[in-house]
Amino acid sequence: MIEALAAILGLIIITVILWDAFETIILPRRVNRRIRLTSMFYSSVWVPWSTFVRYLKKPKRREKSLSLFGPMSLLVLLGIWVVGLIVGYALLMLAIDRRAGTDLSFWTHLYLSATTFFTLGYGDVVPTTPHGRFLAVVEAGNGFGLLAIVISYLPILYQSFSSREASISLLDARAGSPSSAVELLRRHRAEDSFEDLNRLLSEWERWSAELLESHLSYPVLCYFRSQHDNQSWLGALTTVLDTCALVMVGVEGAPVWQARMTFAMARHAVVDIAQVFRTKPSRGVSCYSRLAGADLKRMREILDQNGIHLSDGEEVERRLYELRSMYEPYVDALSEWLLMPLPPWILPKDAIDNWKTSAWGRIQ
Numbered sequence: 001m002i003e004a005l006a007a008i009l010g011l012i013i014i015t016v017i018l019w020d021a022f023e024t025i026i027l028p029r030r031v032n033r034r035i036r037l038t039s040m041f042y043s044s045v046w047v048p049w050s051t052f053v054r055y056l057k058k059p060k061r062r063e064k065s066l067s068l069f070g071p072m073s074l075l076v077l078l079g080i081w082v083v084g085l086i087v088g089y090a091l092l093m094l095a096i097d098r099r100a101g102t103d104l105s106f107w108t109h110l111y112l113s114a115t116t117f118f119t120l121g122y123g124d125v126v127p128t129t130p131h132g133r134f135l136a137v138v139e140a141g142n143g144f145g146l147l148a149i150v151i152s153y154l155p156i157l158y159q160s161f162s163s164r165e166a167s168i169s170l171l172d173a174r175a176g177s178p179s180s181a182v183e184l185l186r187r188h189r190a191e192d193s194f195e196d197l198n199r200l201l202s203e204w205e206r207w208s209a210e211l212l213e214s215h216l217s218y219p220v221l222c223y224f225r226s227q228h229d230n231q232s233w234l235g236a237l238t239t240v241l242d243t244c245a246l247v248m249v250g251v252e253g254a255p256v257w258q259a260r261m262t263f264a265m266a267r268h269a270v271v272d273i274a275q276v277f278r279t280k281p282s283r284g285v286s287c288y289s290r291l292a293g294a295d296l297k298r299m300r301e302i303l304d305q306n307g308i309h310l311s312d313g314e315e316v317e318r319r320l321y322e323l324r325s326m327y328e329p330y331v332d333a334l335s336e337w338l339l340m341p342l343p344p345w346i347l348p349k350d351a352i353d354n355w356k357t358s359a360w361g362r363i364q
Helices: 002-026 037-054 059-099 106-117 130-175 181-187 195-217 219-223 233-250 256-277 293-305 314-325 328-338
Strands: none
Touching: 002 037, 002 059, 002 130, 037 059, 037 219, 059 106, 059 130, 059 219, 106 130, 130 181, 130 195, 130 219, 130 233, 181 195, 181 233, 181 293, 195 219, 195 233, 195 256, 219 256, 233 256, 233 314, 233 328, 256 328, 314 328
């Protein structure tokens, strides 16, 4: 009876871990299943981690602690897979040896499983039955294959992260720090033309598509933070959506068609990523508080001063509200979950671009 229970439990553990590793590393699509080892791990670990970070008073220390979570979680998750597989194979070996009449303890089988998984081959404890030897060969191949797949997985992960961050860094000089829709429009009005803005929005349409593909396949990338505290992939995406919304409601001479295409792709990315984390869209006045009535009036004044005419009237405000309601509840929910602050529509007067600062002060 004990042998059967050990064998069944071992098979369940091995199957769950191998399938979870397959879905996490190899399967290039979103997994909708609610009960999943990786999802349970991240949700159970992120909640206490983020709760602890909220109590840190210094912003620098808080952001540093948040930036550690993504890379460290990968190592911990790998450790869980490895330990689980070693325990699962140890239970199978225990069941096989008990059926053959061998009286070795579980801890001895755990040691045998660990040395086999890492292909150490000390030889002080070895399987004595044909089934045990076959299982040892399978476990050695399993361990070697899992470690090889994980090692090849890390460069792909960091390549996607690097590609994402390059565009975010480029946005620093183009939209301010933190990025702002008004600042992006102001800096892209060159010689009474919005050609640069059209090109920028086209690039961010592709960036949004790549973000959608990579972050749905590897959701852990969402936890990876940007180099600067006032930058994030969520903040950059929100700025692009804000800019597209302004252009679509009526910025004279702006590329409306390209803004629609970029808005559609960026909104698609936001909604699908929100579904991955099951962050319910925020409702109520709080999620629209980034742009109050007085801010909208001031925004028009700033744009007018830079030769940019934004249409006026109740219809324009209504249309802008409708567009904002399509994405702001989702970015607000993601901001609350990931602890990534959303960018303002208008930069504060004391804002300084990151490229103008250094450890020794700012450019005068």
